[in-house]
């Protein structure tokens with residue numbers, strides 16, 4: 001494909017109004033190529049999450065243009081954004097955000113349900129996704145019965161079960177120890193190289209960023225630098 | 236679309252099972268609301284019906300005239316002069332607007348047949364009384380004019396006496412002993428049906444007035460005169476003419492108070508009816524409060540779970556659900572819970588009413604309107620408070636719903 005998969009042009013985001021208004025993004029220009037693995041870094045409060053939420057269509061920018069495959073996302077309606085999420089995007093949160101009291105399998109099935117897939121197809125796909133993250137045996141456990149690392153893997157299974165083009169992960173390893181974090185990174189890396197899923201991942205740790213091909217650094221609501229790594233850590 | 240609805244139904248049922256406590260409390264609120272309002276109103280209606288039945292047993296549009304001053308006025312020292320059969324005839328002949336006039340001499344005693352006996356009330360009166368009190372004859376006949384005139388010892392018996400003295404036997408032509416006289420049963424009265432409250436209306440023996448006077452009470456006194464008023468006449472006017480006539484016959488001078496009183500069943504039935512209406516309204520009000528309390532309970536549960544639900548909605552939106560899909564799920568969930576609670580509440584009210592009615596000696600009357608109103612009201616509260624917080628959440632940006640504290 002020619003041209004970037006995602007283009008941000010002059011994206012700003014202001015929270016609140018009047019004297020208490022705070023500009024979290026102050027004009028972001030950024031291009032993401034299809035198939036890239038991008039680590040987003042920067043100090044706390046620099047606007048990383050704000051940008052990820054906008055990319056994931058979970059929030060809307062105050063101004064600027066967001067092009068996804070050349071289409072202006074900022075002009076879409078609520079429902080169109082929901083359909084974009086459903087079709088192309090997967091999201092992994094720092095805090096997992098699994099449905100409580102709901103089995104791992106049913107959590108992973110959920111996005112397929114909204115795609116209108118039949119029960120049998122849903123269950124097979126969900127089991128396959130759980131297998132990919134190594135949790136097939138844990139399918140009927142609820143989040144409360146799983147460790148943090150396992151919950152995050154369920155969340156990743158839920159994000160990739162729809163075979164999205166882009167996986168957005170906001171500090172996916174933020175709550176995990178180094179060993180668990182490496183497992184998660186290897187998973188993401190594998191989805192990137194094997195399935196060709198474009199990945200954007202926020203992290204504070206150099207070690208995790210080393211898995212990515214591109215590193216984007218944020219500072220005070222602006223992109224400070226974009227660097228390509230010659231030899232990312234292999235899967 | 237149908238498939239979508241089924242999927243949503245499945246989803247909603249799963250959520251209900253997952254949040255058993257929340258679901259249970261919601262349902263409980265509806266059960267309490269529907270159950271109490273329907274039970275109370277049903278019992279209130281039963282009471283009204285029971286009172287109405289007692290009133291109708293007094294006879295419609297009947298004046299009961301007794302010697303003595305009416306209630307409330309300080310009774311004089313002297314015994315009031317009793318009525319006589321002549322007073323009855325005078326009223327019948329001289330007052331316009333009366334359909335029938337009957338004397339009543341009341342006594343009590345043991346009715347005996349073979350080994351069976353039954354303590355009962357004995358009325359000495361005429362066929363007019365039987366008609367005025369709307370008795371129907373089940374077997375046999377009423378008195379002949381000859382029997383009335385001569386004061387023969389013949390009698391009509393109520394269903395209770397018949398059951399206790401005769402069981403399945405035909406009582407007509409048989410003799411029973413009352414006190415020390417033997418009388419022939421000429422007619423059996425049809426049962427007034429189950430009688431509610433104190434006093435079994437079927438526990439009576441009716442004899443010609445002369446027979447009772449001569450053989451039981453031993454005097455010419457008539458304890459009460461019953462006048463059936465022609466509905467075409469104003470009851471007040473008829474009462475006034477009776478009063479004037481009786482005052483004249485009892486030689487009461489202009490300054491003297493009546494030494495008899497007239498009791499209008501019409502009037503008393505109106506008073507009683509308005510009292511039971513007030514009672515039903517009161518019960519209804521109490522029940523409405525419990526319906527409201529149930530509603531507030533539901534509201535609380537729903538509002539308390541709003542944070543949890545808002546986050547859940549955020550998750551669903553984030554993974555690609557449309558706002559309306561999430562809303563449909565919450566709506567179905569609320570409708571299912573509300574219907575479940577409503578049906579359980581109606582069932583409990585039905586059971587409670589059927590159980591309690593006989594204890595209060597009132598009939599059980601099923602009232603479809605109150606059932607429908609209570610059900611719809613509670614269901615509306617359940618749906619409203621399940622739906623509106625969800626609607627607010629579904630309109631948020633997914634990220635704001637996820638961040639909801």
Ligand SMILES: Nc1ncnc2c1ncn2[C@@H]1O[C@H](COP(=O)(O)OP(=O)(O)O)[C@@H](O)[C@H]1O
Nearest residue numbers: 015016022024043044045046047048049050051
């Ligand atoms: N919903 C919000 N309302 C107000 N301010 C917000 C909101 N979300 C983020 N911010 C502010 O925007 C800035 C950027 O936040 P964020 O994007 O979460 O930073 P990062 O993820 O890089 O740590 C922070 O100063 C934060 O306080």
Ligand SMILES: [Mg+2]
Nearest residue numbers: 048049050170
């Ligand atoms: Mg952040």
